Amino acid sequence: MLDRSKLLDTARQVIGDEARALDTMAVTLGDGFVEAIETILAATGRVIVSGIGKSGHIGRKIAATLASTGTPAQFVHPSEASHGDLGMVTKADVVLAISNSGEAPELANLIAFARRFGIPLIGLSSRPDSTLMSHSDVKLLIPALGEACGEGVVPTISTTLTLAMGDALAVALMQHREFTAEHFRDFHPGGKLGAQLSRVRDLMHAGDAVPLVGLHTPMSDTLLTISQKGFGVVGVLDDDGQLAGIVTDGDLRRHMSGLLDHTAGEVMTKSPRTIGPDSLAQDAVAIMNDRKITCLFVVDPDGSRRVAGILHIHDCLRVGVV
Structure with a gap:
């Protein structure tokens, strides 16, 4: 028989841990965030977002949010990039590479490509001394606060922080570009949102x-x-x-x-x-x-x-x- 009380306690613990982690990141957010915004605004191409595993799933959402709010963006899978999709990345772009540990081997070829052709690289990780961050022009650091599972192995707090960082980038860029509801409607003609913004x-x-x-x-x-x-x-x-x-x-x-x-x-x-x-x-x-x-x-x-x-x-x- 399910222990309802225990289940609710666990849920509240996870949500509480993630909420406190978000508060910590908000307080510690620094110059790296501003530098990331400046780097993206200076690019004449797109934001190329990449990551593997859970970071990849979060990366796809970040790319979609950027694209729908006025910042051209595209997700490139790092493994596919190693087999030809690097051709999607141009010198006019900026790369946002995501890895909580900063050591994902799948990102190696994308990082090397960015370095070889002078493409600005923004690294998003919880480890400032990682391989990814050491090669990045801009370092977006999320707090290393473990995970909400209690074992430190299930991406929970880290993915929540990464997603929030992506949302913060998108909204800050949107506001800087003075992206209006009319612009938003142009990118969202379908579904409930498009209907609400119909003229x-x-x-x-x-x-x-x-x-x-x-x-x-x-x-x-x-x-x-x-x-x-x-x-x-x-x-x-x-x-x-x-x-x-x-x-x-x-x-x-x-x-x-x-x-x-x-x-x-x-x-x-x-x-x-x-x-x-x-x-x-x-x-x-x-x-x-x-x-x-x-x-x-x-x-x-x-x-x-x-x-x-x-x-x-x-x-x-x-x-x-x-």
């Missing part, structure tokens, strides 16, 4: 799909437009072609008596809530939820209230914006 202009309907009538349009024709366009609403334009109001189901119910004797301008709700094409789709959803409506007319951002399109909440839900 209204990406999802709205435009052109002939937009239901529009004039102020003096008879309600018989207005109802026909509502039916044909399928949004359950119609925008009403004034004589200058700007959005003066909208006709909704609620407006139809309020004017049910003698409805067909009216014009769109007489039935409409004036000065409806609108949104600009450059607004985030999730902001549009928030407005629709707050107002308990299903559509928003999109108007030009110059303040003229000229209609650029219409956005239905289903357009947002379909791509995952909630």
Whole structure:
């Protein structure tokens, strides 16, 4: 039978050990980190990240995070590098080699290649006197605090520190480059994140799909437009072609008596809530939820209230914006 209390104690011990190790690294972080940032910024090529075993797994994540936040990066497996993949590394690049011990033999050829061709080498290790660090131009040192397994053999604390160091590099570079949410969206067009960063202009309907009538349009024709366009609403334009109001189901119910004797301008709700094409789709959803409506007319951002399109909440839900 499982000892639940013991299992939870072990989990808390591991998490606590790793948290304390992160605190230690934050306090001891020094000039090597700044030098690493300067070296990466000076490179005109990519950051070539490499490591073997658990360091390799962490290295792949670091490369992916760098690449997705504005710093071109690529993971190169050190063993594959020895069999031709060194051709992926150019003099314009900078190498980030990861090894907790600093003695991984698989990195030897990559280190030698970097030295031979004058490619800047950043070493990330917990041993300042290791082979890797002795050959590195920049030394990124993580504290040597053992591992959380109690035996010192299962990479736990060391991999957590390495991952955090990579995240710190990526975010510091991102902030220096003034990497914005718009840039982030360009690199993350798919999935939940891409949906959350979608702009209204990406999802709205435009052109002939937009239901529009004039102020003096008879309600018989207005109802026909509502039916044909399928949004359950119609925008009403004034004589200058700007959005003066909208006709909704609620407006139809309020004017049910003698409805067909009216014009769109007489039935409409004036000065409806609108949104600009450059607004985030999730902001549009928030407005629709707050107002308990299903559509928003999109108007030009110059303040003229000229209609650029219409956005239905289903357009947002379909791509995952909630």
